[in-house]
Amino acid sequence: MKTLAIGIDIGGTRTKIGLVNLSSGQSECNPVESILVAPTETKDRDRFLRTIGEAISQLKAKAAAEKAVLAGVGIGVPGFVFADGTVDSTYGSLEFMEDYPLAAHIQQQHDLPCLLDNDARVVALGEAIYGHGRGRSVGRIPGVPVSRVLVLTLGTGLGIGFTVDGKLDGQLPFAHMGGHMTIATNDFVCYCGKTGCLESLVSSAGVIQIASRTGWIQKYPGLPLTAETIFNQKKAGNFDAEVIVKEYCGYLKTGIDNYVNLYAPDMIVLGGGIAKGLKSELSRLHNPVLLNAYKAYKTTILLSELEEQAGILGSAALFNERKRG
Numbered sequence: 001m002k003t004l005a006i007g008i009d010i011g012g013t014r015t016k017i018g019l020v021n022l023s024s025g026q027s028e029c030n031p032v033e034s035i036l037v038a039p040t041e042t043k044d045r046d047r048f049l050r051t052i053g054e055a056i057s058q059l060k061a062k063a064a065a066e067k068a069v070l071a072g073v074g075i076g077v078p079g080f081v082f083a084d085g086t087v088d089s090t091y092g093s094l095e096f097m098e099d100y101p102l103a104a105h106i107q108q109q110h111d112l113p114c115l116l117d118n119d120a121r122v123v124a125l126g127e128a129i130y131g132h133g134r135g136r137s138v139g140r141i142p143g144v145p146v147s148r149v150l151v152l153t154l155g156t157g158l159g160i161g162f163t164v165d166g167k168l169d170g171q172l173p174f175a176h177m178g179g180h181m182t183i184a185t186n187d188f189v190c191y192c193g194k195t196g197c198l199e200s201l202v203s204s205a206g207v208i209q210i211a212s213r214t215g216w217i218q219k220y221p222g223l224p225l226t227a228e229t230i231f232n233q234k235k236a237g238n239f240d241a242e243v244i245v246k247e248y249c250g251y252l253k254t255g256i257d258n259y260v261n262l263y264a265p266d267m268i269v270l271g272g273g274i275a276k277g278l279k280s281e282l283s284r285l286h287n288p289v290l291l292n293a294y295k296a297y298k299t300t301i302l303l304s305e306l307e308e309q310a311g312i313l314g315s316a317a318l319f320n321e322r323k324r325g
Helices: 043-067 100-110 117-129 197-202 204-213 226-235 241-264 274-284 306-325
Strands: 003-010 015-019 032-039 069-077 087-089 114-118 147-155 156-163 268-272 298-303
Touching: 003 117, 003 306, 015 043, 015 306, 032 043, 032 204, 032 226, 032 241, 032 306, 043 069, 069 100, 069 117, 087 114, 087 306, 114 197, 114 298, 114 306, 117 147, 117 156, 117 268, 117 306, 147 241, 147 306, 156 197, 156 241, 156 298, 197 204, 197 241, 204 226, 204 241, 241 268, 268 274, 274 298
Parallel strands: 003 069, 069 114, 147 268, 268 298
Antiparallel strands: 003 015, 015 032, 147 156
């Protein structure tokens, strides 16, 4: 009998909810059977719970119609969550989600098991199981599938997720603030309180800050000041956009080089909205001649192939991951 799970990825602006076929494993077919998308409610808890509750009920009915086993609901939350499914804090992204027993509420309202983890970690789990980490033979030993996968989600913030052999590195997201390392001496202030913080420099806000400092608004008043605009203009040959992207990539490269020394990943996957603009920049995002974990070490940097489905897949895969754990 087919086993399904509902995966929920709570994003900064949109929440993606999908029904995932866990029985398909790592096969080439897409295990996401249905996707629902709704704006992320950040102010009102009742409205937030009602939105995802309606989606859960709809997908629960679909699973019942297929006579499939529904393992439960997995959720990626932008913050720290405890093993019992209590959200510690989302640091302001969801104003009402402080010390809140979200898993218990979902279980009570929908009579389904519920598992929670940090949003960037479930993205990494999705990439490791269903994305580039699946069956690849790159990394430490020729012919041996990739083992250590680091995923950087570049969007409204910087998400960090790391997996080893297709499993999350640790049961709790203690390293989810790993984007908050100081890498530059400038006046870019991050919400964490640091200046020159990697997250403040490589998020979408970082691109906008770099562009604002270079006078983009005055030079191009007719163009919207967004990260997407900057990368599109760079692709079109705009010199000022090239300068902005070059500075941005310098910050990201410094961060990646630090993460290589911390995690020694076989593979680094870049996801999130900004990653789409980095296709032509990958070769300059890491310096392979720097000091590494061992002499034969190498890593590969790739763009996500799952894109917005990574969080859905990883959230649903929490049920398989916890069984193996």
